[in-house]
Amino acid sequence: DFPPLLISLGDLRRGFVFHEVKQVLITDEDIFKRYRERRQRWVGEEEKKIERWTELRGGDYVVHIDHGIGKFSGIKTLKLQGRKCDYFQVNYKGTDRLYIPLDQLDRLHKYMGDSDHPPPIYSLEGGQWRLTKRRVRKAARDLASSLLRLYSIRKVIPGYHFSLDTDWQLEFEASFPYQETPDQLRATHEVKQDMENPSPMDRLVCGDAGYGKTEVAMRAAFKVVMDNKQVAMLVPTTILAEQHHRTFRERIAAYPIRIEMLSRFQGLKEQKDIVTSLKNGGVDIVIGTHRLIQKDIEFKDLGLVIIDEEQRFGVIQKKKLRELRSSVDVLTLSATPIPRSLYMSLMGVRSMSMIVTPPKERLNVETQVAEYNEE
Structure with missing residues (x-):
């Protein structure tokens, strides 16, 4: 026989009624509701759960x-x-x-x-974990708020309505020395459609290395210059900036388009000349590292920002990149997009083009780790 009231320690979260023996079991959570709100916040979390x-x-x-x-x-x-x-x-x-x-x-x-x-x-003492979770939640709320404000502004502020393809545009694209893949052609078409729309573009082009993302970006950049606007291409490293600078200049060499590179490793005089030319419209396309988003950089008429490998930029740089998105067209290229960008694209907040088919005769990427040799 049980006494009228029995208090016992156990691991039960919810109480129940046992009708057969006329017993009611009530847990501390049923009475005090101390944990319910905290636990509900974790329903449906995406962390790596341990199944076994x-x-x-x-x-x-x-x-x-x-x-x-x-x-x-x-x-x-x-x-x-x-x-x-x-x-x-x-x-x-x-x-x-x-x-x-x-x-x-x-x-x-x-x-x-x-x-x-x-x-x-x-x-287990001091509440350090609780403070960490509170700080992370606040950062997540701030980020969500800034993104909501950004994309609300983009819906209200009209962007630039780029013109239809010119004869030079068609000629430039026809001079591509390789056969485009269907995915490349589709991505190019989707990018142009966005650019010809009065709303500012924010499109992610996702594809593996060597799948042709750069050619899509060059065609978009060429279209911008045909409307007498400027293009800024942001890359995470100087080596990548030099590579893109060389590729752009070789590909667009037949046209009167000035392409420059800007990074902190250039001489101060050279940097100053390029910065001045950007301000007065003398440079059509500039390719550079985070040097391009410093305070002294001004454009006469910026029309397109191309961001390559966004996931490799730091927190401060990403914040400035978000600010750039409020009024100009933005094209992001990545083989491994950051989870937020990919999620927003999959949810339809950002547009996304996938390049999943490699070009014919594409060689596999080889990665080698070697010791540095000055020679």
């Missing part, structure tokens, strides 16, 4: 929803209230240990991060 405990190895970094990053130690058997139970042991900072019942495996996630730089181990 066998996926874990001793020493793996794991993230507990309520306590943060720790190190998985293994399974430990503990005796509580006369009962032996198995628990996951997670080691935290110092001598802190957390024992998690096996039926709460869903509270653990594998840590997904840079394997070369181990993450900080949290303490």
Whole structure:
């Protein structure tokens, strides 16, 4: 026989009524509702959930929803209230240990991060993890707010309505020495359609290395120059800037179009001359690193920003790139787009063109790691 009221420790989140024996079990959560809101926020999360405990190895970094990053130690058997139970042991900072019942495996996630730089181990005291989550939520809200404001402005502010293809445009495209793939032609057509629309373009062209993204970008840049506007192509490294600069100049050599490169490795006089020419309209296409988004850069009439490998820019540079998107056409090229850009494209917030078929006779990309040799 049970007494009228019995209080016991256990791992039950919700109460229930046992009609057969006329018993009601009520949990502390039913009474105080201390955890409901916090747990609901994690419904449907996209983190790497652990489906089976066998996926874990001793020493793996794991993230507990309520306590943060720790190190998985293994399974430990503990005796509580006369009962032996198995628990996951997670080691935290110092001598802190957390024992998690096996039926709460869903509270653990594998840590997904840079394997070369181990993450900080949290303490179970002090609320450090709670502050971290609060800071991340605020940053996510701020980012969402800025993106919402940006794309709202883009819907209201009219962009430039580019002209239909000129004879020079058709001639330039016909001079391409290779056979375009169907995906290249489709991507080019979609980019032009956006440019000829009065709303500012924001399109992601996604394709593997060597699939022809640069040719699509050059055709868009040529179209902009035909309307007497300027093009800025942003790349993450000086080597990539030099490569694109050489490719653009060789491809457009037959036309009276001035193409320059700008990076911090150039001499101050050369940089100053290019900056002045950008301001007075003397440069049609400029290719450069984040030097292009510094305060002293002004364009006479910027019509298109091309961003190559956006995921390799830093946080500050990405913020400035977002600001550029408010009024001019933006074309982003990437083989591995950042998750936010890809998600926004898949959701229809940004337009996306896929280049999935390689050109004929394309050679496979070879990556070699070698020691530096001055010779």
